Amino acid sequence: MKRIADSTVRRLSTYLRYLEDLDTKGQQTASSDELAHLCGTTSAQVRKDLSFFGSFGKRGLGYPVHELTAHLREILGLEREWKVVIVGAGKIGAALANYRGFRQRGFRIVGVYDNDPNKIGKPWGEAIVHDMADLASDIRREEAPIAVLAIPSDDAQAVVNELIGAGVRAILSFAPAQITVPPHVSLKSVNMAIELEGLSFALTNALPSQGVA
Amino acid sequence: MKRIADSTVRRLSTYLRYLEDLDTKGQQTASSDELAHLCGTTSAQVRKDLSFFGSFGKRGLGYPVHELTAHLREILGLEREWKVVIVGAGKIGAALANYRGFRQRGFRIVGVYDNDPNKIGKPWGEAIVHDMADLASDIRREEAPIAVLAIPSDDAQAVVNELIGAGVRAILSFAPAQITVPPHVSLKSVNMAIELEGLSFALTNALPSQGVA
DNA sequence: CTAACTTTGTGAACTATTTCACAAGCCACC
DNA sequence: GGTGGCTTGTGAAATAGTTCACAAAGTTAG
Numbered sequence: 001m002k003r004i005a006d007s008t009v010r011r012l013s014t015y016l017r018y019l020e021d022l023d024t025k026g027q028q029t030a031s032s033d034e035l036a037h038l039c040g041t042t043s044a045q046v047r048k049d050l051s052f053f054g055s056f057g058k059r060g061l062g063y064p065v066h067e068l069t070a071h072l073r074e075i076l077g078l079e080r081e082w083k084v085v086i087v088g089a090g091k092i093g094a095a096l097a098n099y100r101g102f103r104q105r106g107f108r109i110v111g112v113y114d115n116d117p118n119k120i121g122k123p124w125g126e127a128i129v130h131d132m133a134d135l136a137s138d139i140r141r142e143e144a145p146i147a148v149l150a151i152p153s154d155d156a157q158a159v160v161n162e163l164i165g166a167g168v169r170a171i172l173s174f175a176p177a178q179i180t181v182p183p184h185v186s187l188k189s190v191n192m193a194i195e196l197e198g199l200s201f202a203l204t205n206a207l208p209s210q211g212v213a
Numbered sequence: 214m215k216r217i218a219d220s221t222v223r224r225l226s227t228y229l230r231y232l233e234d235l236d237t238k239g240q241q242t243a244s245s246d247e248l249a250h251l252c253g254t255t256s257a258q259v260r261k262d263l264s265f266f267g268s269f270g271k272r273g274l275g276y277p278v279h280e281l282t283a284h285l286r287e288i289l290g291l292e293r294e295w296k297v298v299i300v301g302a303g304k305i306g307a308a309l310a311n312y313r314g315f316r317q318r319g320f321r322i323v324g325v326y327d328n329d330p331n332k333i334g335k336p337w338g339e340a341i342v343h344d345m346a347d348l349a350s351d352i353r354r355e356e357a358p359i360a361v362l363a364i365p366s367d368d369a370q371a372v373v374n375e376l377i378g379a380g381v382r383a384i385l386s387f388a389p390a391q392i393t394v395p396p397h398v399s400l401k402s403v404n405m406a407i408e409l410e411g412l413s414f415a416l417t418n419a420l421p422s423q424g425v426a
Numbered sequence: 427c428t429a430a431c432t433t434t435g436t437g438a439a440c441t442a443t444t445t446c447a448c449a450a451g452c453c454a455c456c
Numbered sequence: 457g458g459t460g461g462c463t464t465g466t467g468a469a470a471t472a473g474t475t476c477a478c479a480a481a482g483t484t485a486g
Contacts, residue, residue, distance in 0.1 A: 007474095042474080
């Protein structure tokens with residue numbers, strides 16, 4: 001199968017979100033045009049994105065909402081549960097743990113880790129903060145494939161190496177540092193500083209730009 | 214001037230971060246190749262990115278670290294202070310406020326707002342949580358051009374409209390919702406659910422993909 | 427059953443971004 | 457001051473991603 005662009009996958013997530021809304025409202029079908037308007041893209045884009053995975057629509061009618069929802073969940077791998085460990089018992093990890101959609105979509109937090117003695121053993125939401133020293137062995141035992149990295153940047157790469165050594169295959173990093181991973185591991189990096197600097201650039205260079213994101 | 218790609222701007226931020234490191238260490242010059250390795254890109258990409266803004270290097274030698282740092286700060290608009298309001302006194306906003314780099318780079322938080330009566334008036338870091346009712350008038354008075362949106366999605370668009378009406382010209386949103394803004398406003402949207410679903414997709418479709426991000 | 431209308435799926439065209447590849451410039455050493 | 461070794465800056469080529477445009481297929485109304 002052809003390689004799917006990252007931008008396409010992001011849009012699929014967005015389509016899914018709005019289709020779920022429509023499904024809840026009991027809407028039976030949705031056209032590529034309707035979906036495009038909801039998601040801030042074009043109808044051609046919607047059709048192209050979906051066409052990579054099959055032929056889900058009916059000409060003259062549109063896409064069956066409930067069915068397409070199921071297809072997208074399948075495509076995105078959301079029909080199963082994913083075990084997630086959170087590294088760093090700080091604010092960002094907490095924000096994530098608080099977020100309902102997280103659990104709703106099949107991501108289950110199986111452990112929170114920190115190396116701060118003042119945090120270890122203390123409650124954190126419904127969980128208890130574990131010692132980072134146990135991180136690798138716990139991941140191996142639980143076979144958690146996903147890790148969220150929410151620690152200051154200094155030793156981010158070292159922790160990433162440890163995670164990968166323990167079998168983690170996907171990492172969502174909030175550490176403001178450049179991280180490298182081997183080809184069999186997926187990495188998404190969110191860097192608030194970069195986003196803000198992007199805004200600063202846009203304001204400074206007052207391009208008649210914009211950003212529907 | 215030609216329109217600069219978003220991907221280019223993001224890399225400029227990354228270059229800046231590593232150049233500052235090198236500068237602190239007292240390194241005089243850096244080649245595009247060295248910078249590329251640090252930032253996880255290619256030397257051609259580094260040179261191309263910089264060439265959009267000028268000719269900062271010396272052939273045979275590389276780029277003068279300290280000087281290029283200053284140029285990048287200038288290009289990114291980081292030589293001045295940006296007033297920022299945070300909407301939503303939750304964990305994400307707190308994470309941002311805690312983040313040292315935030316202030317260091319010239320982003321100054323001038324107010325935190327929430328509509329939860331239990332939070333209004335309470336201390337929040339060094340600040341006090343204000344009533345959302347005061348948001349628009351405060352923004353107008355302070356002339357804060359940047360807002361960080363860290364609220365649940367339900368009424369995100371309504372708040373955005375209020376922000377824009379009050380003169381905000383750039384928004385960093387953490388709300389998991391589709392938001393649209395007029396062309397003169399810049400928007401960056403960070404959606405943790407989409408990132409995680411991207412990882413789920415990658416794991417499910419076990420592409421020999423990766424992601425140096 | 428037919429005609430008018432709607433909407434998909436998809437090659438082809440277009441636009442954007444990255445990579446290549448190399449002439450030109452600069453340094454250092456003799 | 458010439459030679460050899462680096463490294464930049466940049467058109468041109470390649471690759472990636474988006475938009476166009478239309479035939480094919482389905483729906484609805486009469």
